[in-house]
Amino acid sequence: MPRWEQGSADRLTKAAxxxxxxxxxxxxxxxxxxxxxxxxxxxxxxxxxDKREVLFAESDRIRAALxxxxxxxxxxxxxxxxxxxxxxxxxxIGPGIALQRRRHAVIAANPGLLERDLIKQNDIAVEFIQALxxxxxDESTARLAARVGIQVFAAAYVQWVERDDGxxxxxxxxxxxxxxxxxxxxxxxxx
Amino acid sequence: MPRWEQGSADRLTKAAxxxxxxxxxxxxxxxxxxxxxxxxxxxxxxxxxDKREVLFAESDRIRAALxxxxxxxxxxxxxxxxxxxxxxxxxxIGPGIALQRRRHAVIAANPGLLERDLIKQNDIAVEFIQALxxxxxDESTARLAARVGIQVFAAAYVQWVERDDGxxxxxxxxxxxxxxxxxxxxxxxxx
Numbered sequence: 001m002p003r004w005e006q007g008s009a010d011r012l013t014k015a016a017x018x019x020x021x022x023x024x025x026x027x028x029x030x031x032x033x034x035x036x037x038x039x040x041x042x043x044x045x046x047x048x049x050d051k052r053e054v055l056f057a058e059s060d061r062i063r064a065a066l067x068x069x070x071x072x073x074x075x076x077x078x079x080x081x082x083x084x085x086x087x088x089x090x091x092x093i094g095p096g097i098a099l100q101r102r103r104h105a106v107i108a109a110n111p112g113l114l115e116r117d118l119i120k121q122n123d124i125a126v127e128f129i130q131a132l133x134x135x136x137x138d139e140s141t142a143r144l145a146a147r148v149g150i151q152v153f154a155a156a157y158v159q160w161v162e163r164d165d166g167x168x169x170x171x172x173x174x175x176x177x178x179x180x181x182x183x184x185x186x187x188x189x190x191x
Numbered sequence: 192m193p194r195w196e197q198g199s200a201d202r203l204t205k206a207a208x209x210x211x212x213x214x215x216x217x218x219x220x221x222x223x224x225x226x227x228x229x230x231x232x233x234x235x236x237x238x239x240x241d242k243r244e245v246l247f248a249e250s251d252r253i254r255a256a257l258x259x260x261x262x263x264x265x266x267x268x269x270x271x272x273x274x275x276x277x278x279x280x281x282x283x284i285g286p287g288i289a290l291q292r293r294r295h296a297v298i299a300a301n302p303g304l305l306e307r308d309l310i311k312q313n314d315i316a317v318e319f320i321q322a323l324x325x326x327x328x329d330e331s332t333a334r335l336a337a338r339v340g341i342q343v344f345a346a347a348y349v350q351w352v353e354r355d356d357g358x359x360x361x362x363x364x365x366x367x368x369x370x371x372x373x374x375x376x377x378x379x380x381x382x
Contacts, residue, residue, distance in 0.1 A: 078374075078376075079374065080374040080375065081376065111310065114310065114313070115306050115307075115309070115310045116306075118306070118309040118310060118313055119302065119305065119306045119309055122305070122309055140346065140350075140367075140370060141370065141374065143346050143349075144342070144343070144346050144367060144370055144371055144374060145374055147342040147345070147346065148339050148342050148343070148371060148374070151335070151338040151339050151342055152335070152339070154338070155331065155334050155335050155338065158334075159331075176331075176335060177375070177376065179331060179332060179335055180335055180339060180375055181375050181376060183269075183270065183271040183332065183335060183336055183339070184271065184368070184371055184372050184375050185269075185272065185368065185372060
């Protein structure tokens with residue numbers, strides 16, 4: 001990649017976020033994003049297949065790292081806790097909590113972006129299920145642990161990203177799990 | 192609506208399902224769907240905004256019925272169970288289990304349709320949360336009950352629609368909830 005192109009992906013993501021905030025996702029074109037980032041549209045399409053994907057530049061890397069963490073977990077006898085712990089301990093802040101907060105707000109406000117976000121979440125769930133299966137967890141358990149674990153974490157993540165008080169994501173996730181515990185029917189196995 | 196158009200929506204859905212099965216979602220055009228259903232493309236667009244939506248003709252009605260069931264539930268002190276029971280008792284068969292099975296398979300096999308299916312699921316979750324809030328359930332509990340309840344039900348639904356043995360959806364949902372019970376950390380509240 002020519003040196004002048006270094007940082008183009010980051011600049012494109014930042015430009016897209018600004019434009020989506022200013023004028024909405026639907027009203028923003030790839031040409032405008034490229035102009036704002038001072039690159040050609042051809043450069044845009046070298047990095048991203050469409051204007052949705054520009055907010056999900058890191059998603060393949062994030063998914064791969066999370067899946068690897070499941071494959072590397074020392075013990076998966078409590079698969080639901082493994083899933084929530086791995087999600088809660090991941091470095092979601094990346095380039096800064098303020099940027100994550102803006103990105104979260106833009107996705108929530110635009111159905112076209114939300115749809116893409118949901119399929120990315122689904123991709124993570126599908127690969128978590130496969131990883132748990134590879135670790136010897138049965139199909140039904142792997143499915144429920146992955147799908148429910150992601151929802152427990154997501155409940156904590158929304159609070160974390162929408163609040164501005166330096167709350168700890170791990171503690172919020174533990175609180176969401178404790179709340180789930182009160183919602184699930186009391187253990188008949190222990191009767 | 193002119194009499195000759197009655198049943199057009201059903202014919203379009205059936206035609207789309209056949210074509211998606213035969214040649215894939217991506218390779219099928221609105222023109223082909225309309226031709227197969229013996230209507231004009233103009234008629235197609237009178238019913239559906241795009242070729243994804245043709246498999247989700249009933250989604251608004253289904254969502255409204257499910258949300259109403261939450262608003263009408265005699266008791267929401269166990270909100271997670273309210274959510275799973277309402278989903279498990281809904282008449283998902285509609286025009287037949289064979290058709291539901293084909294629809295499920297086509298959606299699972301085509302990312303473009305899966306994306307739409309995920310956003311429909313998300314719409315249901317969002318309205319469930321609102322309905323539970325209206326019933327006096329607090330925000331965190333409403334969110335977790337709706338999101339986790341939908342995942343518990345979805346685990347049962349996948350088994351139900353993929354199996355061909357007349358299994359009972361309610362029993363499969365109860366089994367999924369019992370499995371979740373074994374995955375959630377033992378009730379510290381009872382320590």
